[in-house]
Amino acid sequence: MLGFVRVLREYERAVFFRWGRLLDPPRGPGLVWKIPIVDQLVKVDLRTITLNIPPQEVITKDNVPVRVNAVAYFKIVDPKSAIVQVENYMVATSQIAQTTLRSVLGQHSLDELLSEREKINEILQGIIDEATGPWGIKVSIVEVKDVEIPSGMQRAMARQAEAERERRAKIINAEGEFQAAEKLKDAAVVIEEHPIALQLRYLQTLLELGAGSTSTIVFPAPIDLIRPFLERAEKK
Numbered sequence: 013m014l015g016f017v018r019v020l021r022e023y024e025r026a027v028f029f030r031w032g033r034l035l036d037p038p039r040g041p042g043l044v045w046k047i048p049i050v051d052q053l054v055k056v057d058l059r060t061i062t063l064n065i066p067p068q069e070v071i072t073k074d075n076v077p078v079r080v081n082a083v084a085y086f087k088i089v090d091p092k093s094a095i096v097q098v099e100n101y102m103v104a105t106s107q108i109a110q111t112t113l114r115s116v117l118g119q120h121s122l123d124e125l126l127s128e129r130e131k132i133n134e135i136l137q138g139i140i141d142e143a144t145g146p147w148g149i150k151v152s153i154v155e156v157k158d159v160e161i162p163s164g165m166q167r168a169m170a171r172q173a174e175a176e177r178e179r180r181a182k183i184i185n186a187e188g189e190f191q192a193a194e195k196l197k198d199a200a201v202v203i204e205e206h207p208i209a210l211q212l213r214y215l216q217t218l219l220e221l222g223a224g225s226t227s228t229i230v231f232p233a234p235i236d237l238i239r240p241f242l243e244r245a246e247k248k
Contacts, residue, residue, distance in 0.1 A: 020040035025038040025056050030047075036092060070113070072122045093148030101144075
């Protein structure tokens with residue numbers, strides 16, 4: 013009696029063949045009856061499957077060799093097609109994913125591969141999903157995981173990044189000097205129009221220098237202040 017009955021879980025479906033002919037639709041979940049010898053049953057799992065795409069050697073559009081691996085998530089939405097239309101849907105999906113990964117990444121430069129990962133993932137998902145659609149498979153996500161760059165290229169990229177940081181620092185420093193020069197020019201115009209401003213600045217500088225208790229300051233006195241005393245000394 014047990015040979016006549018199969019129990020299928022909620023996420024399982026059974027594709028039936030009777031005398032080699034496909035019975036439609038697939039059965040399950042729950043109890044499924046079969047006739048020994050006459051009926052053949054193939055169980056299909058409807059849960060999302062994680063497919064690790066092995067590392068692929070890729071030459072990017074700008075002729076940089078990289079090693080890339082990825083992961084794809086898919087599920088069977090048509091159990092009948094997954095069994096009838098392809099011999100082994102897992103192997104077939106893996107092969108399609110590998111060839112698509114090499115083809116798509118070869119059309120992009122290294123900078124695009126590193127900076128536009130989300131866009132490339134969407135392209136991969138669309139192509140693989142379209143190719144596996146006739147097999148009753150729906151590919152929901154494809155993610156590029158790791159991009160291995162040759163050590164020589166990594167050193168070159170590090171030098172380029174360092175040069176870029178130095179360039180930005182020099183630009184910022186030059187902009188700061190330019191702004192300071194502009195402020196000095198404005199100050200010179202004010203002093204030229206108002207000479208008293210120079211004297212006030214002079215006194216302020218003296219106060220700042222004399223802030224320390226141990227400071228000794230020697231500064232020239234304005235000639236206008238001491239001229240009367242010099243003239244009186246000459247008359248004597």
